[in-house]
Amino acid sequence: MNAVGRQGQRSGASAVHHQRQYSDNLLDSSSSNGRWLQSNGLQHLHSSNTSLPPLQDYGYYGGGQGSRMYRNAPRNFNGGSEFFTEPSSPPVNSRPSGQRKNGEDPDSPSGFSPGLLDLLSFDTELLPEVGFFLLDIEQVDEEFLEQLDRPKANKKSNLTSSLPFAHLIVPRIRQLLALQQLSLLGYEELKYSYMIPLPGQYDAPSLYRSVPGRNFDDSESYLANSKQTGRVRGVPDNNLMKSYAADKEKASNVAKIKVVVRKRPLNKKELAKNEDDIITIESRSSSLTVHETKLKVDLTEYVEKHEFVFDAVLNEEVSNDEVYRETVEPIVPIIFQRTKATCFAYGQTGSGKTYTMKPLPLKASRDILRLMHHTYRNQGFQLFFSFFEIYGGKLFDLLSDRKKLCMREDGKQQVCIVGLQEYKVSDVETIQELIEKGNATRSTGITGANEESSRSHAILQLAIKRSADGSESKPPRVVGKLSFIDLAGSERGADTTDNDKQTRMEGAEINKSLLALKECIRALDNDQGHIPFRGSKLTEVLRDSFVGDSRTVMISCISPTSGSCEHTLNTLRYADRVKSLSKGNNSKKDTLSSTLNLKESTTLPLSSVFPPGPTYEDGIADSWPEHTDREEFDVSEEFQEPEKPLWKKTGKVEAYGISNLEDKVRRANGQTKWKDPPKFDTKNLHTDDDLNTLLKEEEDLVSAHRRQVEETMDIVREEMNLLVEADQPGNQLDDYISRLNAILSQKAAGILQLQNRLAHFQRRLKEHNVLVSSDC
Numbered sequence: 001m002n003a004v005g006r007q008g009q010r011s012g013a014s015a016v017h018h019q020r021q022y023s024d025n026l027l028d029s030s031s032s033n034g035r036w037l038q039s040n041g042l043q044h045l046h047s048s049n050t051s052l053p054p055l056q057d058y059g060y061y062g063g064g065q066g067s068r069m070y071r072n073a074p075r076n077f078n079g080g081s082e083f084f085t086e087p088s089s090p091p092v093n094s095r096p097s098g099q100r101k102n103g104e105d106p107d108s109p110s111g112f113s114p115g116l117l118d119l120l121s122f123d124t125e126l127l128p129e130v131g132f133f134l135l136d137i138e139q140v141d142e143e144f145l146e147q148l149d150r151p152k153a154n155k156k157s158n159l160t161s162s163l164p165f166a167h168l169i170v171p172r173i174r175q176l177l178a179l180q181q182l183s184l185l186g187y188e189e190l191k192y193s194y195m196i197p198l199p200g201q202y203d204a205p206s207l208y209r210s211v212p213g214r215n216f217d218d219s220e221s222y223l224a225n226s227k228q229t230g231r232v233r234g235v236p237d238n239n240l241m242k243s244y245a246a247d248k249e250k251a252s253n254v255a256k257i258k259v260v261v262r263k264r265p266l267n268k269k270e271l272a273k274n275e276d277d278i279i280t281i282e283s284r285s286s287s288l289t290v291h292e293t294k295l296k297v298d299l300t301e302y303v304e305k306h307e308f309v310f311d312a313v314l315n316e317e318v319s320n321d322e323v324y325r326e327t328v329e330p331i332v333p334i335i336f337q338r339t340k341a342t343c344f345a346y347g348q349t350g351s352g353k354t355y356t357m358k359p360l361p362l363k364a365s366r367d368i369l370r371l372m373h374h375t376y377r378n379q380g381f382q383l384f385f386s387f388f389e390i391y392g393g394k395l396f397d398l399l400s401d402r403k404k405l406c407m408r409e410d411g412k413q414q415v416c417i418v419g420l421q422e423y424k425v426s427d428v429e430t431i432q433e434l435i436e437k438g439n440a441t442r443s444t445g446i447t448g449a450n451e452e453s454s455r456s457h458a459i460l461q462l463a464i465k466r467s468a469d470g471s472e473s474k475p476p477r478v479v480g481k482l483s484f485i486d487l488a489g490s491e492r493g494a495d496t497t498d499n500d501k502q503t504r505m506e507g508a509e510i511n512k513s514l515l516a517l518k519e520c521i522r523a524l525d526n527d528q529g530h531i532p533f534r535g536s537k538l539t540e541v542l543r544d545s546f547v548g549d550s551r552t553v554m555i556s557c558i559s560p561t562s563g564s565c566e567h568t569l570n571t572l573r574y575a576d577r578v579k580s581l582s583k584g585n586n587s588k589k590d591t592l593s594s595t596l597n598l599k600e601s602t603t604l605p606l607s608s609v610f611p612p613g614p615t616y617e618d619g620i621a622d623s624w625p626e627h628t629d630r631e632e633f634d635v636s637e638e639f640q641e642p643e644k645p646l647w648k649k650t651g652k653v654e655a656y657g658i659s660n661l662e663d664k665v666r667r668a669n670g671q672t673k674w675k676d677p678p679k680f681d682t683k684n685l686h687t688d689d690d691l692n693t694l695l696k697e698e699e700d701l702v703s704a705h706r707r708q709v710e711e712t713m714d715i716v717r718e719e720m721n722l723l724v725e726a727d728q729p730g731n732q733l734d735d736y737i738s739r740l741n742a743i744l745s746q747k748a749a750g751i752l753q754l755q756n757r758l759a760h761f762q763r764r765l766k767e768h769n770v771l772v773s774s775d776c
């Protein structure tokens with residue numbers, strides 16, 4: 001049984017800059033704390049804490065001795081170039097007079113230097129200075145609390161004096177424990193380092209954890225305010241309750257999946273060629289419109305608009321800092337709460353994936369280290385760094401001269417990458433060097449051509465580990481992980497038709513991994529028991545990021561020009577599917593998103609078997625059917641399984657309900673936007689327009705069918721995974737089969753609708769032909 005408490009306090013004068021100093025060791029045997037423990041018969045607490053590392057041993061931001069400065073000006077997580085250094089204790093001998101080493105001189109509290117102290121060294125004379133204390137509540141039990149509260153709670157105790165403020169602190173600790181029991185506070189949250197505001201000192205809502213948009217040093221500004229105003233205010237009990245509940249809610253508010261789109265600016269070449277920017281962005285509504293130029297049957301041009309809504313849409317003026325704030329920053333704190341998070345960039349070659357991804361790990365590392373050395377100080381967290389790539393289905397270590405790596409699964413189905421170098425890192429400079437080294441290896445890999453980077457997935461992982469007992473004597477275990485993936489260019493998945501076999505194979509592998517990634521994310525967000533991680537090397541490697549509490553941020557990168565229109569639409573459709581098919585898609589914005597995207601996908605008016613002909617926006621009713629839309633991902637050979645065997649196998653297709661029918665087929669459709677559906681009237685048909693309409697419908701039909709095929713492909717792959725898993729002991733084959741049946745029922749309904757649609761089209765074409773021949 002032991003507890004470690006520390007108090008933080010604000011330095012004296014300056015509101016802008018202030019200095020912090022830390023005790024050399026929380027439980028220095030010569031400290032007042034040590035003496036207090038001894039005098040109170042609690043020396044066992046003392047000795048059990050000697051495993052704690054000395055506080056000055058950070059090696060953070062270059063390390064070194066001497067007092068380091070915090071800037072107490074507003075600052076956000078990413079910090080950037082901002083001045084932020086961690087304090088450390090100056091050598092004892094060099095301490096200025098007037099500053100007291102913790103516990104050295106208990107009789108002169110007025111000379112007490114600001115810093116973190118052991119809870120047990122509280123001194124009543126420090127009352128105006130005391131801010132909060134940190135508590136390793138895992139170690140706290142009722143016996144301990146009683147001992148702290150001895151005068152009231154345990155008259156028979158051998159303690160000779162009570163811990164100062166025990167009467168204030170103990171009820172707080174009990175309150176926290178009660179919150180945990182009420183599930184308002186997770187055990188993990190409670191377990192590690194809590195800063196508990198001292199009653200009567202602050203009415204600050206939550207000092208113990210940073211939240212986005214707030215300084216890590218907010219606690220200090222609270223302290224500063226409190227001191228400046230000289231106010232001593234009570235903290236209503238329910239305020240604390242509320243703050244914990246609110247914080248918990250905040251953590252759970254970090255969306256499981258967040259899809260952000262980033263548009264890059266026109267580059268020099270594009271500007272020189274006077275290329276059009278075809279993408280308009282409405283940041284406030286997180287929407288964007290792609291203006292696609294098409295040709296009518298008479299070869300006149302018209303513009304078709306495709307609208308999309310995502311969680312955030314970033315225009316070409318948005319900086320990398322803002323991208324970080326929008327994407328990764330909110331998930332950094334929760335990886336200390338046993339969360340595995342993945343951030344990946346998706347998009348065609350040259351759309352800005354690397355440009356976007358490159359700065360993120362460094363910014364995240366900075367924040368992680370800041371949390372480790374500040375909020376989670378002395379909790380035994382360690383940061384590990386690794387960087388590897390997947391190229392042609394094989395793994396290469398980017399920090400070991402592209403050494404080939406093997407992936408293995410242990411008995412507990414934990415994936416480990418044999419031979420992968422993992423570096424323990426404690427400062428940003430080292431991380432920066434490692435990132436640069438990995439990037440250089442990546443871009444000069446194999447052929448040395450930059451093109452190759454577009455054909456590999458680069459995975460940079462930041463793992464937070466901690467040994468079970470918080471000490472370094474045992475090997476640390478992963479607490480949370482943040483993976484950054486710079487994916488292969490999405491258009492590469494379509495290289496399966498290339499003449500070169502190598503290129504085809506690469507394309508198939510990329511295709512497979514992009515599909516598998518999408519599937520895993522969807523399965524994750526739907527809390528499906530089965531995550532189809534075996535779909536590709538990429539998802540297998542990321543397996544541990546797909547189990548437990550996970551978060552995914554997808555950044556879709558798009559190029560602005562008309563030459564990239566097709567790829568841009570494919571990227572946006574991929575992103576849309578990742579987002580809109582998810583169960584968690586229930587925020588206000590998301591509802592808007594699905595509504596809008598649904599509106600866009602009304603190409604097949606399912607409510608009618610004989611749907612009216614469409615009118616396009618901008619008064620453009622007709623279009624020549626341009627079959628320019630390539631498969632979003634060409635079907636790789638191994639996915640080209642026929643549907644039939646599946647249907648036969650289950651034998652239940654006819655019995656399936658047609659629920660979610662419209663939804664399913666709408667999803668399977670393209671993004672073509674339609675105005676109010678006009679009435680179809682054969683009498684008013686005008687030859688060219690009608691032909692355009694019909695051909696446009698045919699195009700839509702083909703596109704719907706294409707999506708059906710893609711879905712079938714997914715199902716086949718899913719089924720293959722299921723069968724593989726079913727062979728393993730303990731798996732429930734029945735569950736798998738019924739889930740498969742459910743998927744197939746939706747599929748069957750979709751195909752049925754497609755058939756109806758086809759019949760309708762054939763009828764209309766016939767009518768059209770009759771009309772044309774009578775005109776002649």
Ligand SMILES: Nc1ncnc2c1ncn2[C@@H]1O[C@H](COP(=O)(O)OP(=O)(O)OP(=O)(O)O)[C@@H](O)[C@H]1O
Binds near residue numbers: 264348352
């Ligand atoms: N938002 C942006 N602002 C300014 N320049 C950008 C932006 N996004 C991309 N660029 C520039 O565009 C070029 C291509 O970007 P980048 O290399 O990141 O593309 P990519 O998608 O990673 O390509 P690949 O898949 O081939 O690796 C680079 O020169 C990059 O500096």
